[in-house]
Amino acid sequence: MKALGTLHLGFLGAGAIAEALIRGLTTTGVARPEQIHVTNRGNRSRLEELQLRYGVNTYALASDALAHVDVILICTKPRDVPTALTTIAPFVPRDVLYVSIAAGVSIATIESSLTTAKGCLDRSRKRIVRAMPNTSSVVLCSATGYALSHACTPEDEAVVRTLLSAVGRAYPLDESLLNAVTGLSGSGPAYVYYLAEAMTQGGIDVGLDPHTATELVVETLFGAAQMLRERVAPPTALRKQVTSPNGTTMAGLAVLDAYSFTDAVRAAIKRATERSAELGDEFTREAQES
Numbered sequence: 001m002k003a004l005g006t007l008h009l010g011f012l013g014a015g016a017i018a019e020a021l022i023r024g025l026t027t028t029g030v031a032r033p034e035q036i037h038v039t040n041r042g043n044r045s046r047l048e049e050l051q052l053r054y055g056v057n058t059y060a061l062a063s064d065a066l067a068h069v070d071v072i073l074i075c076t077k078p079r080d081v082p083t084a085l086t087t088i089a090p091f092v093p094r095d096v097l098y099v100s101i102a103a104g105v106s107i108a109t110i111e112s113s114l115t116t117a118k119g120c121l122d123r124s125r126k127r128i129v130r131a132m133p134n135t136s137s138v139v140l141c142s143a144t145g146y147a148l149s150h151a152c153t154p155e156d157e158a159v160v161r162t163l164l165s166a167v168g169r170a171y172p173l174d175e176s177l178l179n180a181v182t183g184l185s186g187s188g189p190a191y192v193y194y195l196a197e198a199m200t201q202g203g204i205d206v207g208l209d210p211h212t213a214t215e216l217v218v219e220t221l222f223g224a225a226q227m228l229r230e231r232v233a234p235p236t237a238l239r240k241q242v243t244s245p246n247g248t249t250m251a252g253l254a255v256l257d258a259y260s261f262t263d264a265v266r267a268a269i270k271r272a273t274e275r276s277a278e279l280g281d282e283f284t285r286e287a288q289e290s
């Protein structure tokens with residue numbers, strides 16, 4: 001895998017997704033621990049944990065962590081983004097590249113938080129990437145969409161692709177599609193886990209013990225995902241291969257249809273996409289008011 005060279009990375013936020021990225025970067029060798037600098041709002045024991053686990057540099061003060069980095073990864077909750085950026089704007093290096101993974105927060109909101117912050121004299125256009133990974137980053141299998149601001153260079157694109165590819169597969173997209181990515185693949189693992197929960201319960205209902213039901217469900221999902229990933233055939237063809245005329249699968253799918261399974265899944269993705277846009281609007285308003 002391609003390495004990030006000599007670039008230094010600053011993590012603003014040290015939660016679950018930040019850790020997944022740090023693990024991916026260090027285990028794949030894309031970045032060395034000494035190139036990674038991590039800070040958070042105040043949870044010192046969490047920083048010690050990350051330092052012990054991955055050997056990365058950790059700092060109580062954002063100004064110590066971020067004053068000399070080349071890339072800042074914004075890994076706070078969406079609602080904390082404007083405050084976090086306003087705090088760091090006065091001291092971050094002028095030519096830094098920002099990569100935000102906060103759901104719903106637009107490139108315009110990030111730019112405005114950085115350029116209108118009190119004490120910040122640098123009003124130049126910022127190089128900003130908005131990305132949406134998912135929690136499968138933990139096992140280096142994220143499906144990540146990302147978009148670059150107009151000020152980004154081809155070198156920035158290469159850096160970001162390398163960085164995000166350390167935790168899975170990354171797809172460049174127009175920013176207008178990032179809420180859709182959030183609703184589909186950002187939230188997507190939860191839909192699959194919900195299905196796994198329901199299938200396990202279904203197995204228990206028909207007499208299997210919980211352990212056996214769990215094993216069968218996990219291996220079934222893994223095998224089906226592997227078939228899809230290897231493009232053995234499109235999903236519809238694969239489904240038809242399982243479905244014998246008048247057999248068990250046909251009987252099961254008819255029940256899913258009776259409960260409007262497809263409509264429910266499509267409506268869930270639509271609503272999650274709308275919610276991502278709503279989050280963005282809320283934080284844009286907050287950033288403008290602060």
Ligand SMILES: NC(=O)C1=CN([C@@H]2O[C@H](COP(=O)(O)OP(=O)(O)OC[C@H]3O[C@@H](n4cnc5c(N)ncnc54)[C@H](OP(=O)(O)O)[C@@H]3O)[C@@H](O)[C@H]2O)C=CC1
Nearest residue numbers: 013014015016017040041042043076077078080084102103
């Ligand atoms: N969960 C998911 O599936 C996905 C989440 N995301 C996005 O990832 C982001 C992070 O989520 P997650 O890792 O679950 O969040 P966590 O709550 O686990 O972590 C948030 C981190 O932000 C830190 N923080 C808050 N405010 C500041 C501040 N002002 N300055 C510095 N650090 C600050 C917190 O520090 P402290 O602990 O000290 O308060 C904490 O380390 C969110 O924006 C989310 O939308 C993206 C893709 C998928």
Ligand SMILES: O=C(O)[C@@H]1CCC=N1
Nearest residue numbers: 103134182186187188
């Ligand atoms: O639920 C959320 O808001 C985050 C964003 C994508 C996945 N989890």
